[in-house]
Amino acid sequence: MRSTLEDMGKEVGCSPGTMVLMSRLAKQFYRRGDEELLGMHLRHLVALAYVRDHDACPQQALGDAFCMDANNVVLLLNELEQLGYATRLRDPHDRRRHLVQLTSAGRAALEHTERAQGAIEDEVLGALDPDERRTLRQLLERALRSVEPVEEESPYSATTASIST
Numbered sequence: 001m002r003s004t005l006e007d008m009g010k011e012v013g014c015s016p017g018t019m020v021l022m023s024r025l026a027k028q029f030y031r032r033g034d035e036e037l038l039g040m041h042l043r044h045l046v047a048l049a050y051v052r053d054h055d056a057c058p059q060q061a062l063g064d065a066f067c068m069d070a071n072n073v074v075l076l077l078n079e080l081e082q083l084g085y086a087t088r089l090r091d092p093h094d095r096r097r098h099l100v101q102l103t104s105a106g107r108a109a110l111e112h113t114e115r116a117q118g119a120i121e122d123e124v125l126g127a128l129d130p131d132e133r134r135t136l137r138q139l140l141e142r143a144l145r146s147v148e149p150v151e152e153e154s155p156y157s158a159t160t161a162s163i164s165t
Contacts, residue, residue: 051106059073
């Protein structure tokens with residue numbers, strides 16, 4: 001017998017929480033977001049989108065946003081630099097910090113992934129109508145805004161996925 005999401009937990013008097021549901025949904029995106037379809041690894045896409053949304057963000061902020069240790073952030077940024085998608089510059093106000101910026105090749109690569117992202121979203125979120133998708137996006141942006149580090153001067157544009165290294 002196969003149960004549905006509505007049936008889950010009824011036998012024991014509980015149902016999956018938002019955290020469980022969002023994790024399962026994220027896994028559906030990861031499963032479908034392969035490198036061949038997107039033109040890059042999903043972790044690169046998520047990192048580049050964050051850097052685009054948080055221009056010249058401190059390297060540490062990237063690690064904080066994705067709950068990654070400094071070594072993994074360095075490895076990720078090394079990959080992005082080798083691909084020519086991002087660059088690290090010394091912060092002119094604090095020489096100990098690096099600021100991460102998108103290159104023109106990184107912007108072009110992100111633009112190239114937009115069609116593939118749309119197709120994946122259509123597949124995973126196909127049960128939602130356009131208004132529901134808009135509402136979902138707004139809710140995700142608001143939730144992320146409350147937990148991601150944000151530079152005060154720049155307007156916020158959420159990146160609605162996390163990086164898995």
